[in-house]
Amino acid sequence: MNRYNNQFKITFPAKSANEAFSRSLISAFSTQLDPTIEELCDIKTAVSEAVTNCIVHAYAKETDERKKTVSITAYIEYDNLLTVKISDRGCGIDDIEKALQPMYSGSGSDERSGMGFSIMGCFTDKLSVKSKPGKGTTVTLKKYIGKQHAAKK
Amino acid sequence: MDLTTLVKDDKMIIYLSGEIDHHTSREIRDGVDRLIITHRPKAFILDLSGVDFMDSSGLGLVLGRFRKIKELGGEMYIANAGDRTMKILKMAGVDKIIKSVECRITNQE
Numbered sequence: 001m002n003r004y005n006n007q008f009k010i011t012f013p014a015k016s017a018n019e020a021f022s023r024s025l026i027s028a029f030s031t032q033l034d035p036t037i038e039e040l041c042d043i044k045t046a047v048s049e050a051v052t053n054c055i056v057h058a059y060a061k062e063t064d065e066r067k068k069t070v071s072i073t074a075y076i077e078y079d080n081l082l083t084v085k086i087s088d089r090g091c092g093i094d095d096i097e098k099a100l101q102p103m104y105s106g107s108g109s110d111e112r113s114g115m116g117f118s119i120m121g122c123f124t125d126k127l128s129v130k131s132k133p134g135k136g137t138t139v140t141l142k143k144y145i146g147k148q149h150a151a152k153k
Numbered sequence: 154m155d156l157t158t159l160v161k162d163d164k165m166i167i168y169l170s171g172e173i174d175h176h177t178s179r180e181i182r183d184g185v186d187r188l189i190i191t192h193r194p195k196a197f198i199l200d201l202s203g204v205d206f207m208d209s210s211g212l213g214l215v216l217g218r219f220r221k222i223k224e225l226g227g228e229m230y231i232a233n234a235g236d237r238t239m240k241i242l243k244m245a246g247v248d249k250i251i252k253s254v255e256c257r258i259t260n261q262e
Contacts, residue, residue, distance in 0.1 A: 016176035023174075023206070041206075041237050048208045052175045103245075111182070113212035115245050122244060 006032065007075035014055045014068040014088065022051045022072060029074055030082060033146040042123035043082065043143055047072070049116040050086035050139045057106050058090025058137060080146045087138035093131040100129065156184045165194035166232070166256060170203025173211035182214055189221060197222045198256055202233035211238070212245050219251055230254045 008029060012018050023044045030043055051070055059068040073085045093099045099106060100121075105114035121127040126142040157168040167185055171177065189197065199218065204211070215231070222229040231253050234242060242248050 016174075019174045019176050020172060044206070045208050045237075045241070048174055048206075052208065052210065056175060111178075111213035111217040113209045113216060113245060115209040115212055115241075118244060119209055119241065 005076040005079060007073070009071065009073045011069050011071040013065075014059055014070050014090075016052075016055050018070070019048055019051050019055065022070075023048050025072070026074060026084060030145060033076065033080060033082060035145045039143070039145050043084070043141070043145070046120045046123045046127075046141050046143075047084055047086065049120050050084075050141065053116055053139070054086065054088040054090065054137070056110075056112065058088035058092075060107075061091060080144050082143050082145050084141045084143075085138055086141070087136060089136040092133040092135055092137055093129070094133055096129050096131055156181070156188070158188055160192050160194070163195035164198070165189075165192050165196070166198040166200055168200040168203060170205075172206040173204055173214060174206065174208050175210040178210040178214045182217065185214075185218055186221065189218070189225070193225055193227070194222075195227050196230065197227055198230045198232050198254060200232045200256065201238050202235065204235065204238050207238050207241055209241070209245075212241060212247060215242065215247060215251070216245075232256045 010025065026047045027040055027044050030040060054070040062068055067089065069089065071087045075083050077083065098104055100117045102118045103114040105112040120139065120141060124141045124143045128140045129137065131137040155170065159166040165188065167188060169181065173181065199215065219229045229251055231251050232255060234253065239248070
């Protein structure tokens with residue numbers, strides 16, 4: 001069996017209109033795994049949170065519009081494991097542990113609930129965050145999807 | 154996103170439909186706040202039955218309106234949240250601080 005079945009990579013401007021676009025994209029890519037509606041909603045919501053973080057936080061101080069980009073790499077392994085990496089080249093996270101706490105928001109204004117990472121963690125099987133201040137952040141989401149996984153349970 | 158509103162006496166129901174994310178939440182928030190400030194309802198019901206996607210930005214929106222209504226001396230309720238929407242609300246414990254009610258926007262109400 002081929003370990004890597006399929007993958008895609010895309011880079012787009014960190015504009016809020018692309019939040020819905022990224023959800024549609026991951027939804028369309030995941031369809032080949034024959035996901036349940038619940039699984040599809042989970043992965044869409046988790047990706048939406050990660051992309052929103054890039055748009056809201058990563059480039060708050062960046063003035064060069066061309067540098068404000070978000071990249072998504074997604075791949076399927078072992079027929080049922082979906083991995084999605086969402087990365088930016090923004091300000092990075094100083095204290096990842098603090099950022100991962102429920103109800104913590106790095107943005108004091110604009111009514112952010114601080115639940116983004118909690119939702120990502122809850123709706124996927126594995127969440128990991130790598131970040132370097134000034135260099136950017138990569139969030140990796142892993143989720144088992146589809147009937148084969150459901151049958152094994 | 155269209156806001157359908159029903160105002161009767163000191164009650165106001167706002168029906169939200171579509172997707173609530175960071176991109177759409179600002180426009181929704183501005184629209185809802187305008188209506189809240191105009192009508193100053195004693196009971197404000199946010200009908201979420203038409204919401205087909207919501208992430209943590211929706212939580213911020215709901216909690217923000219809850220605070221606003223409290224400030225103005227009113228009570229806020231949530232109505233008809235779908236399973237997905239409720240799952241997100243429960244994660245943040247919103248169901249514990251904002252009561253859920255059942256309601257329908259009809260001419261008879």
